[in-house]
Amino acid sequence: MSEQAPAPSRIKPPMGHDNAWWWEQAAAGKLVIQRCSQCQALRHPPRPMCNKCQSLEWDFIDASGTGTVCSFTVLHHPQFPGYDYPLVIVLVDLAEGTRYTSQLIDCDPDDVDFGMAVEMVMHIDPDGFKLPMFRPSQAGGS
Numbered sequence: 001m002s003e004q005a006p007a008p009s010r011i012k013p014p015m016g017h018d019n020a021w022w023w024e025q026a027a028a029g030k031l032v033i034q035r036c037s038q039c040q041a042l043r044h045p046p047r048p049m050c051n052k053c054q055s056l057e058w059d060f061i062d063a064s065g066t067g068t069v070c071s072f073t074v075l076h077h078p079q080f081p082g083y084d085y086p087l088v089i090v091l092v093d094l095a096e097g098t099r100y101t102s103q104l105i106d107c108d109p110d111d112v113d114f115g116m117a118v119e120m121v122m123h124i125d126p127d128g129f130k131l132p133m134f135r136p137s138q139a140g141g142s
């Protein structure tokens with residue numbers, strides 16, 4: 001047993017056959033949404049079968065990266081190394097119509113509100129791991 005503490009690092013998401021492709025796109029700097037090839041329904045998180053038509057055929061589209069806050073929660077504890085607290089976790093209604101759970105950054109937790117316009121910003125961990133996050137929309141600002 002090692003007593004040496006590992007370097008703080010973000011907890012990596014589980015990746016398997018059904019979602020590794022999505023993380024490969026994120027690693028390339030893109031937020032993408034899985035789309036059913038048969039009925040065109042969008043879905044997230046990635047899964048092998050369309051829940052509308054049961055088709056196993058799919059491709060994906062690039063998300064615009066804009067959306068609004070559908071719901072949110074502010075986490076103060078427990079505090080894991082590698083994260084900045086408090087953490088604002090948001091459920092974002094993407095402009096494309098699917099929902100995406102993410103972290104909201106560059107925003108005071110007291111300023112978060114339902115329906116707030118947000119935009120995607122690609123977060124990059126010190127080890128190079130990329131994770132799409134959101135921040136208050138800068139559109140219209142000067």
Ligand SMILES: [Zn+2]
Nearest residue numbers: 036039050053
């Ligand atoms: Zn379908």
